[in-house]
Amino acid sequence: MADPIASTAAPEALADVSVGASAHEGRRPAEPRLTDFLFHQRRKHGKYRVIGGPDPALEGPLADTHCHLAPLADRAASMARAAAWGVDFACDVCDPAEDAAETFACLSDWEAQARSWAAAADDAPATSAAPVRYRLAVGVHPHNATYWNEDAASELKRYLADPRTAALGEVGLDYYYDLSPRDDQRRVFRAQIRLAHETGLPLALHIRDAHDEALAILDEEGFPEAGAILHCCSLPPAELEPWIDRGCFIAYGGAVTFKKLDDARRGAMLVPTDRLLTETDCPYMTPEPLRGIENGSEYMVFTAALLASVRGIEPGEDRRAFLAQLHDNALGLLDRKPTAWQLSAR
Numbered sequence: 001m002a003d004p005i006a007s008t009a010a011p012e013a014l015a016d017v018s019v020g021a022s023a024h025e026g027r028r029p030a031e032p033r034l035t036d037f038l039f040h041q042r043r044k045h046g047k048y049r050v051i052g053g054p055d056p057a058l059e060g061p062l063a064d065t066h067c068h069l070a071p072l073a074d075r076a077a078s079m080a081r082a083a084a085w086g087v088d089f090a091c092d093v094c095d096p097a098e099d100a101a102e103t104f105a106c107l108s109d110w111e112a113q114a115r116s117w118a119a120a121a122d123d124a125p126a127t128s129a130a131p132v133r134y135r136l137a138v139g140v141h142p143h144n145a146t147y148w149n150e151d152a153a154s155e156l157k158r159y160l161a162d163p164r165t166a167a168l169g170e171v172g173l174d175y176y177y178d179l180s181p182r183d184d185q186r187r188v189f190r191a192q193i194r195l196a197h198e199t200g201l202p203l204a205l206h207i208r209d210a211h212d213e214a215l216a217i218l219d220e221e222g223f224p225e226a227g228a229i230l231h232c233c234s235l236p237p238a239e240l241e242p243w244i245d246r247g248c249f250i251a252y253g254g255a256v257t258f259k260k261l262d263d264a265r266r267g268a269m270l271v272p273t274d275r276l277l278t279e280t281d282c283p284y285m286t287p288e289p290l291r292g293i294e295n296g297s298e299y300m301v302f303t304a305a306l307l308a309s310v311r312g313i314e315p316g317e318d319r320r321a322f323l324a325q326l327h328d329n330a331l332g333l334l335d336r337k338p339t340a341w342q343l344s345a346r
C-alpha cells in the first residue's frame with residue numbers, strides 16, 4: 001500500500017488555457033479573473049491550466065470553519081464557486097481592528113452579489129447549488145493586540161451580541177510574527193478567553209510558535225464550555241496531543257496538503273473524528289495543487305480529500321460517513337442557537 005502520508009491525489013489535467021488576469025500593482029502576482037466554476041492552476045508565464053476536482057468527487061457537503069471574506073479579491077466569485085463545489089456552510093472570521101465593521105454591515109450584500117455572479121457565470125447550469133450559509137466569528141487577532149482597550153472591548157461585545165455571531169476569534173498568541181508586544185498579546189488573549197466564558201461562545205484560536213504558553217493561559221482561565229478550535233493546525237503528534245486531551249476541536253486547512261509538512265499529516269491521523277474540522281483560512285494558505293493563487297472556500301475539496309486519504313479512508317461509503325461527521329462537527333459547534341448572553345444582550 002502506498003504511504004498515505006506521501007500520497008496526494010493528483011487531479012487530472014483537462015486542458016491548457018489562459019485566463020484573463022486582473023491588474024495588480026507591485027510584485028503581487030495577478031489573480032485569474034474567474035468567470036466559471038472550474039479550478040485554474042497557475043502555470044509559468046501567466047498561464048493557467050484547468051484541473052479537475054478530487055476524483056472520484058467528494059460524497060458529501062463540506063463546512064469551511066474559518067474563512068475571511070472581506071480581503072478576497074473577487075469575493076462574489078469565491079462565494080458562488082464554493083457553493084458549486086459542495087461547501088454549504090462557512091464561518092467568516094473578522095476583527096474589530098480591521099474588517100468587522102465592513103463584514104457585519106455588508107455580509108447580506110455579499111451574499112446577494114454571489115447569487116448574481118452564479119447566475120451570470122459561464123457554466124450557469126452548475127449554479128443549482130444552494131448558496132453557502134455564513135455565520136460569523138469576531139475577535140481581536142494577536143497581531144492587533146495593541147488595539148485593545150475598554151472601548152475596543154465594548155465594541156467587540158456589540159459584535160458578539162449579533163445573532164449571526166457563532167464564535168469569538170480568532171484570538172491567541174503569535175510569536176512568529178510578533179506584530180504586537182508579547183505582554184499585550186497575553187493580556188488581550190486572557191481578556192477574550194474571559195469574554196468567551198461570559199458570552200457562552202466557542203473560541204477560535206490562532207496560535208503560532210506559542211503553543212505551550214497558550215495552553216498554560218487556557219488552563220488557568222479554563223477552556224470555554226462551548227468549545228475551542230485550534231485553527232490552521234500543522235502540529236506534529238507530540239505537540240498536538242495536549243490539545244486533543246483538552247477536548248479541543250482541531251481544524252485543518254491548506255497547510256496539511258503542503259508537500260513538506262509530513263508532521264502535520266501525522267498529527268491529522270490522530271485527531272478523533274468527532275473533533276476534526278476542515279477550513280481554508282482563505283485568502284491565505286491555498287492547498288495543493290492550487291498553491292500560488294488566492295485561496296477560496298471552494299479549494300477545500302482538495303484538503304478534505306487529502307484528510308480522508310491520510311486517515312486511510314477510501315472514497316465511497318466510508319468517505320461519505322467521514323465527511324458527514326466532519327460536517328456535523330462544524331455545524332454542531334458553529335451553527336449554534338443564540339446563547340443566553342446573546343439573547344439578554346439584544
Ligand SMILES: [Zn+2]
Pocket residue numbers: 066068093170281
Ligand atoms: Zn484566519
